[in-house]
Amino acid sequence: MQHFIDPKTLARINDLPLAAKTIAEGFLFGIQQSMQRGIGIEFSQYRAYEVGDAINRIDWKLFARSDRYYIREADRESEIDIWFLLDSSLSMKQSSESKAELKNKGSNWNKFKYAKYLIASLSYIAQKQGDGFGYLSLNDNQSSNNGNRFLPIGNAIRQWQKLLVSLAKTELGQFFPNVSLLQRQLENIKKPSIIFVISDFYQKNDEILNFLGKINTSLSEVVALQLTCEDELSFNYKGSVRFKDLETNQEKLVSAKEVKQNYLQELQTYQKNLQQQLTDKGISLQTLNIDKPLNEALFNYLRIRNRVSR
């Protein structure tokens, strides 16, 4: 698995479709069967008749035109919808800035960007699997690109392309939105669904947990993907550092060495509480380090999908 391409390296290409395809196809290579095709409504392709194929699947109109036997294939319709809910509050702009990460500073790699690559890669796999998928951006910015932050369920390659457009146009808002603002979009979640909530899970008044409680119904399985970065986990700062909160702009000047131990304890406590609260709601939590490849996230997706579809 070490052959996975580091998303940060791909990010320099600055081409989301290419990067997502490369990640996903590299991941799928040799471990996943190709897309299931068969009888359905949505046309996929023609293929030559082979012995063993049912005769009623032969497209006779095409036979009349070409004098050859062709089987008409359609994409298999999936029973599962995949929802990607992206927390696009300002705190998602956090990145690793410590000395060890300076070399990647030029790529402007942060949680938000990682999340976009993650969604693009996951949705590509979903599209390959024939699953329907939709997208919702979560921030309190009502004024701009409202149409782009919600993509209803669809499938096939065109849906993936739409999703990429939506992702590209999604911008960061200030805070995590109130649930009431999302009421209309959430009504679309009706079928059995896997809902990926991608966030840093930094909240002021449990707004994210409340939101998860709302969408966590008997029909859906919610997967919380928490994004962290190397600096956040190991606190690799030195000297006097002025920390500035991305959302509230609150500042604090501290000596990194003196607060490190306390910070790590606080972080551990925070994670433990979050894990506990999510478990209570029956939601699985996976923590992803944005400075590491995406493989864990993709494996997790396939594992959950297989479990749900059984």
Added chain:
Amino acid sequence: MINLPFGFTLLNSLALLGLLSLIVPLIIHLLNPNTEKTVLIGNIDLINKGKNVRVLNFRLTQWFLLILRLLIFIFITLILASLVKNNEIKHPLATHVFVSESWLTHSSLEEKDALFKQYSNDQVFLLTNDFPKLQQTKISRLPQSVALGIKPISIQSLIAELDDSNLFAERNIIYTTNQTSQQLKNKISSPQNNIEWKIKSLSKTIIQDSLVSIALFYSPSRELDFQYLKLGLQTLSKFTNFKLNISQHTTLNLESGSLELSENQSDWIFWLSDEPIHPKISELVSLGTHLFSDSTSKQETITNQVTSIKIAQFNNRFFHSLPKVDDDGSTPIWQNSNGKVALSSTPLGKGLHYQFNSRFHPKWNDLTASIKFPLILSEILTATKKLESVKQISSSEIEAYFQKNISEEKQVKATPVKTGHASYQSILIFIICLLWLTERLVSENLRIKS
């Protein structure tokens, strides 16, 4: 060489280029990775729950380190630039006391004792108007063995020395009388804020005695000499408190009998003529008048010419021997560099006959061209001026007085006045070591903390 305040001097000014090295600690300070940086974070609550740190202390330490490093480089530069303190200006003793002959003459024994006791630990200089006794002497510090060689400082020499600031101490006290104080004050061009004047007031009758009557006799062929001498005397009268009553006569007047001379008419007679001294003049001298005559023969011109006369060498601190009476009864006063007598005095009855083996003429010597010419004349006049109301003590008496008062215990070896420069190199190196150690301590402490 660059002079700094408080008497410090940098001998090697080029080394000041080393101050450019101050850029190094400045760059270190600016590029210090420990300097404050801003980090954007998603949830500041995790930091807020941490304990507050003394960031101000941290910053102050950074500044303190910068100052330490700058100081180290500055002191290194000072070492390279050879920082010294100039010792030439100040004497090791804080007080110099100058006592004029006039003050000693008019003071009681008690006053002299009090003065001597008060300044027994200070350098005391004797100011004398006696012309041949020129050189400065630290009277109270001379060993017994050289007592005979004591040569008090002359007023003229003092003036020259004070102008050069060589005799100045931090505190200078001049004991004199109102008879000579004005003359001294006028001639000291240096700042006088560190000079205390102790002026003894003398009665008017005494001061009036300083009025000197001078009769100038000259032959027509010596018109130029006469003019130089007259100008010198007039200048002296104008700029000092000497009250000179100058009368001028040609020798022709004397010979023709048109001039009557009386005993009390003149204190001094200057005879500028190739002719022998007129009998009438000699008669007056024998009654108490002083006579000054110059060379009559051209032959002496060569030997007495130019600056070899020692009076012109005061500024060079020329040591002059005490006058000794020759076999013929004359006392040599000036000598030229060859040791030949330039000026001598011979008693003539009650008066003195000063024989000058040269002339006040530019072709003979450069005395007349010297700016000190009037002062030279004043030395001659005051040395022999009669003060009838007060007994005038001689220099030898003063010397004897001081010698008597110097007990064996008080005598110390004459310590040479320190000149040159005191180097501060070892002190600077010590300071640099201290600064460096402090810098290391603070720096390491800071590194451990951060």
